[in-house]
Amino acid sequence: MQKDQYNFSSKIDYGLAFILFLLFIVSCIAIYSAQTTGQYGENFLLKQLVWYTVGVGIILGVITFDSDQLKKISWYAYGFGNVLLALLIVAPSSIAPVINGAKSWYKVPGFGSLQPSEFMKIFLILTLANVITNHHAKHLIKTIETDFLLLLKLGLITFLPLILVMQQPDLGTSLVLIAILLGMIFISGISWRILLPIFTAGVLIVATIFYFVLWHPDILEKYLGVKQYQFGRIYSWIDPYNYQSSTGFHLTRSLLAIGSGQTAGKGIGNREVYLPESHSDFIFSIIGEEFGFIGSSIVISLFFLLIYHITKIGMETKNPFYSYICVGVISMITFHVFQNIGMTIGVLPITGIPLPFISYGGSSLLGNMLGMGIIFSIRYHYKKYMFSTDI
Numbered sequence: 001m002q003k004d005q006y007n008f009s010s011k012i013d014y015g016l017a018f019i020l021f022l023l024f025i026v027s028c029i030a031i032y033s034a035q036t037t038g039q040y041g042e043n044f045l046l047k048q049l050v051w052y053t054v055g056v057g058i059i060l061g062v063i064t065f066d067s068d069q070l071k072k073i074s075w076y077a078y079g080f081g082n083v084l085l086a087l088l089i090v091a092p093s094s095i096a097p098v099i100n101g102a103k104s105w106y107k108v109p110g111f112g113s114l115q116p117s118e119f120m121k122i123f124l125i126l127t128l129a130n131v132i133t134n135h136h137a138k139h140l141i142k143t144i145e146t147d148f149l150l151l152l153k154l155g156l157i158t159f160l161p162l163i164l165v166m167q168q169p170d171l172g173t174s175l176v177l178i179a180i181l182l183g184m185i186f187i188s189g190i191s192w193r194i195l196l197p198i199f200t201a202g203v204l205i206v207a208t209i210f211y212f213v214l215w216h217p218d219i220l221e222k223y224l225g226v227k228q229y230q231f232g233r234i235y236s237w238i239d240p241y242n243y244q245s246s247t248g249f250h251l252t253r254s255l256l257a258i259g260s261g262q263t264a265g266k267g268i269g270n271r272e273v274y275l276p277e278s279h280s281d282f283i284f285s286i287i288g289e290e291f292g293f294i295g296s297s298i299v300i301s302l303f304f305l306l307i308y309h310i311t312k313i314g315m316e317t318k319n320p321f322y323s324y325i326c327v328g329v330i331s332m333i334t335f336h337v338f339q340n341i342g343m344t345i346g347v348l349p350i351t352g353i354p355l356p357f358i359s360y361g362g363s364s365l366l367g368n369m370l371g372m373g374i375i376f377s378i379r380y381h382y383k384k385y386m387f388s389t390d391i
Contacts, residue, residue, distance in 0.1 A: 012063075013313075013379035019306050020372060023357040024052055026299055030286050031360050033268055034279035044279050044360045047112075051362045055369030062373030066381050067321050070374065071133075074126035078157070081123040084116035085164035100352075104168045105363075117173045118367030120161050122374070124177060125328030127157055128184045133321040136189065147190045154185060172351035176335055183331025184324060214238070237349040250275070250282060254344045258288030258296070265292030279360045281352055284344045299358070303337045313379055322378045329371045 032045045065073075088096050088103055096103050105113040131153050139146040158181040165173050185195065212220050213231050236248035244252040257273035266272070271289055278286050288296045307330055314326025333356055340355040342348035354364045 011380045013376055016306075016309055016313075016372070016375065016379065019302065019309060020357065022302055023306070026287070026302070027052075027283075027358040027360075029268065030283050030358060031279050033271065033290060034283065034286050034360075036269060047362070048360050048365070051365045052369075054362075055366055055372075058366060058369050059373035059376055062370065063376045063380050065374075065377050067319050070126060070325075070377070071130050071321065074123070074130045077123040078127040081116060081120040082160055082164060085120060085161060088116070089164070089167055102168045102170055104170050104173075112362055115363035117161075117165050117168075117170060118363040119370065120165070121173070121176060121180060121332055122329075122367060122371050124158060124161060124180055125184075125325055125332065125371070126374070128154055128181070129321050129324035129328060131157060132184065132188045132324050136320070142189065142191070144191065144194065147194055150188060151185065151190055151194060154181060154188065170352075172339070172353040175339070175351060176332060176353065179335035180328050180331050183334075184328050187324065187327050210234075233349050233351075237346070240346065250277075251343075251346055251350060254282055254285040255346055257285040258345060261289040261292040261296075263292050263294060265290045265295055281340070281350075281354055281359060282344055283355050283359045284341050288344070300337075300341070303333070303356075307334060310375055313375060317378055317382045319378075319382065322382065325374060325378065329375060332371065333368075 027048060028045060031048050035042075035044050084106075088106070091103075091106070094107070096106055099105060099113075104117060105115050108114050132150065135146075135150045135153065139149075158177060162174055162177050165177065213234055217231060232243070232247040236243035236246070236251060240248035240251040240255070242248065253273055253275045257271070257275055260266070260273060266289060268290055271286065273285075273289060275282055275285055284296070284299070287299055291298075310326050310330050310333075314323045314330070317323055317326075336353055336356045339348055339351060339353045340359070343350045343353070354361050356368050357365065
């Protein structure tokens with residue numbers, strides 16, 4: 001018994017655990033400060049502690065899964081996730097209420113709200129990694145045809161949950177799914193002769209859409225039936241102070257909060273800028289105001305350290321399936337951090353994406369902890385081989 005406990009503890013990635021612990025501390029401090037403004041009647045800090053406790057349980061439950069087990073459950077998890085997303089569309093409001101204009105959550109008695117799309121991100125990563133691995137094992141000789149086939153597979157697998165999430169509608173999560181897909185396509189081995197024209201066309205399409213949104217919205221309204229008010233977030237992003245009484249309110253308050261923090265911040269509990277929902281999507285604004293540039297830089301550095309650590313794990317493992325999973329998780333976290341912090345400082349439009357491991361939110365945190373559990377399992381199963389000279 002003692003030997004089994006020793007073997008288990010010796011294969012734990014304590015470096016990753018320490019990084020998550022530091023993010024946990026940051027989350028607790030920021031959420032505690034957010035709920036002291038008096039606008040909330042709930043103890044979000046206590047709930048976040050509960051979610052973190054459940055998240056640790058998820059990690060401990062997943063850590064012993066090896067690559068074969070993860071491959072076997074990937075398709076079941078993918079199917080289960082899509083069923084939950086599809087049922088959201090037809091579920092009555094008593095089960096799936098509309099919150100802030102989106103029907104994205106199930107109401108679970110005694111548990112709170114559950115957002116299946118947060119778990120679908122991890123299910124998608126597992127499935128894409130499985131498909132890429134099996135494709136390369138089957139097609140040892142690469143051709144343009146086999147690369148097109150792989151690209152088609154990855155696109156179709158992502159298309160189903162993407163469409164279901166957009167029906168909610170949830171733009172933020174839709175963009176995360178796309179980011180995961182793109183990240184895994186980049187390392188899938190598909191020829192750049194295929195990817196370069198596709199990505200170039202994609203960039204041109206996005207640029208064209210932005211052009212018409214900013215300068216000729218009447219054309220989009222006339223020919224595509226798009227209403228100009230639907231572009232409110234883009235307009236308020238470009239010129240937030242002209243829309244600060246409506247769609248630009250959060251951004252202008254966030255800029256004021258972060259800017260007023262200056263170098264060292266105002267200190268814990270010394271906030272002066274009122275910002276609604278600051279415990280969730282705009283948690284970074286609290287960090288910027290209370291801890292300034294120094295504190296914000298430390299938080300960003302923690303995320304860089306986390307991404308570096310997962311990258312190192314993905315490069316050290318000799319199992320391609322594990323490496324693809326690491327890339328998917330890195331893509332997910334990187335996009336979350338870049339988009340969330342970017343929207344709080346006005347670099348990117350507001351999309352309602354939380355800051356991983358720091359923003360309040362049970363589903364988001366549990367989804368991310370599930371992803372970390374899989375990373376822990378990778379380290380758990382390959383650590384004893386990492387210094388081997390075998391190729």
